[in-house]
Amino acid sequence: MKKRYYYGIAVLVTIVAIVIYSASGDDSSVEVSTFVEQGEFNVVVSTTGELQALNSTDIRGPEGLREVRVHSVKIVDLIPEGTIVKAGDYVATLDRSEATQRLQSQADELISDEAAYNQTLLDTTITLLDFRNKIKDLEYGLEEREIVLSQSQFEPPATIRQAEMNLDKSKRALQQAKINYKLKEEQTKSQVRRSKGRLDEEYREREKLLHALEGFEIYAPQSGMVIYKKEWGGAKRKVGSSINAWDPVVATLPDLTTMISKTYVNEIDISKLNVGQTVLLGVDAFPDREYTGIVIEVANVGEQLSSSDAKVFEVVVQLNETDSILRPSMTTVNEVLTGSFENVVFIPLESVHSTDSMSYVIKAKNKIRQIVDLGQANENYIIVSEGLEAGEEILLTIPLGSEGWEYSGWDIFEKVKTRRIEEEKRKKEDAAKRREQMEKEMKQREAMNKLNMDKLPADQRKRVQQMMKSGGQRSSGGGTRSVQMRIQR
Numbered sequence: 001m002k003k004r005y006y007y008g009i010a011v012l013v014t015i016v017a018i019v020i021y022s023a024s025g026d027d028s029s030v031e032v033s034t035f036v037e038q039g040e041f042n043v044v045v046s047t048t049g050e051l052q053a054l055n056s057t058d059i060r061g062p063e064g065l066r067e068v069r070v071h072s073v074k075i076v077d078l079i080p081e082g083t084i085v086k087a088g089d090y091v092a093t094l095d096r097s098e099a100t101q102r103l104q105s106q107a108d109e110l111i112s113d114e115a116a117y118n119q120t121l122l123d124t125t126i127t128l129l130d131f132r133n134k135i136k137d138l139e140y141g142l143e144e145r146e147i148v149l150s151q152s153q154f155e156p157p158a159t160i161r162q163a164e165m166n167l168d169k170s171k172r173a174l175q176q177a178k179i180n181y182k183l184k185e186e187q188t189k190s191q192v193r194r195s196k197g198r199l200d201e202e203y204r205e206r207e208k209l210l211h212a213l214e215g216f217e218i219y220a221p222q223s224g225m226v227i228y229k230k231e232w233g234g235a236k237r238k239v240g241s242s243i244n245a246w247d248p249v250v251a252t253l254p255d256l257t258t259m260i261s262k263t264y265v266n267e268i269d270i271s272k273l274n275v276g277q278t279v280l281l282g283v284d285a286f287p288d289r290e291y292t293g294i295v296i297e298v299a300n301v302g303e304q305l306s307s308s309d310a311k312v313f314e315v316v317v318q319l320n321e322t323d324s325i326l327r328p329s330m331t332t333v334n335e336v337l338t339g340s341f342e343n344v345v346f347i348p349l350e351s352v353h354s355t356d357s358m359s360y361v362i363k364a365k366n367k368i369r370q371i372v373d374l375g376q377a378n379e380n381y382i383i384v385s386e387g388l389e390a391g392e393e394i395l396l397t398i399p400l401g402s403e404g405w406e407y408s409g410w411d412i413f414e415k416v417k418t419r420r421i422e423e424e425k426r427k428k429e430d431a432a433k434r435r436e437q438m439e440k441e442m443k444q445r446e447a448m449n450k451l452n453m454d455k456l457p458a459d460q461r462k463r464v465q466q467m468m469k470s471g472g473q474r475s476s477g478g479g480t481r482s483v484q485m486r487i488q489r
Helices: 002-023 097-151 157-214 410-455 458-469 480-488
Strands: 033-035 037-053 056-060 072-078 090-094 217-219 242-244 249-254 259-266 278-283 286-298 311-319 331-348 359-363 369-371 373-377 381-386 393-395
Touching (some): 037 311, 037 381, 072 249, 097 157, 278 311
Antiparallel strands (some): 033 393, 037 259, 037 331, 072 242, 090 217, 278 331, 359 369, 373 381
């Protein structure tokens, strides 16, 4: 961190000197120089991040809101963020108005269902009583016709026949009445069960709602520091915010013994980062303290933040140290060490100038443009693989009239040019090999498909060929992929 700080001061002083000289009004060219350095060179990716706890416990609102049809609840009171609480301490209160309205509505529904249930019981009782009375009357009628038949033994045959028919009708009417009674009894039982079921469901919902209302005053599940829950957009939940049945978390109790820094790296630098790399961290709130960490997660998919147009990738750094002064949401400066080189020559980035085909620096001593072969760079410096030696003085700016100065190091230019040509050739060869491999695999698949097709009976082979020609569409919804899979099997 301190080395980066000194680098920044040096660059700032250089820029200020250039500005002062430029503003002096002197037409003479101002030459600002520096010296080539040699030693350890670290390639660092610097980003800003935000401290978070690796693990935390949620302080949740009432469970089961969705079951009682309460979809959203506002926070009407919430203790200040950063408050240290013990298990069972008060944390927040939720707005009961929607739940209370739902409770009143549910009470009305309960009264209505109770009345409907009682009415169903009364109706079924009366209906079945009427059926039983009708059966009793039919039984009496049957008994009367049996008496009439027994007394008509000395009557004419026609009278006896009429008595027998009347008795038969009474028997059939009684039998049908008993069947109808059984059916009506089953029907009324089903009506009573449905009515009772609705009433029981209302009672259960009422109990759930009363239980949920008990949770509208929220207490800490364990000891810790209260940190407000963050929404998807980054805003924190506070008084006036709403929680819902799908995400009832009001705040969190982070475990401050293990902290992480969540940061985002632009798409240009993300290829340099890997899990396990060493990180040097600083906290803006405590500039005199330094921490170390390690990269534990690098996102494979980029995203676009609302505050930036560029694509970035999320990177998570875990701190190695534990410090009681660290708090979630503090801003961190993360320097990820992506490469380290021993005893190399390096110069400031400002001293490197480029044309379309080469890079060069301007030597201060003999006023020549020295062609250089460059290596990796960090935020302020770049490695010089060939063309300069440690201690040489070079210019940071291009003096007036330097357009005619000679170039030195054409052999370096040829080496760099040759290397670039070889690299381009190797890329083309690799691309050609990949393309050749893909074509080979496609031919193998086609040959396998053809072989499997040949094994099919003629009628099946014809149907499959017709389906593949039509895009593999079938009335049952099958596609080309499913057809090919069946062929391979």
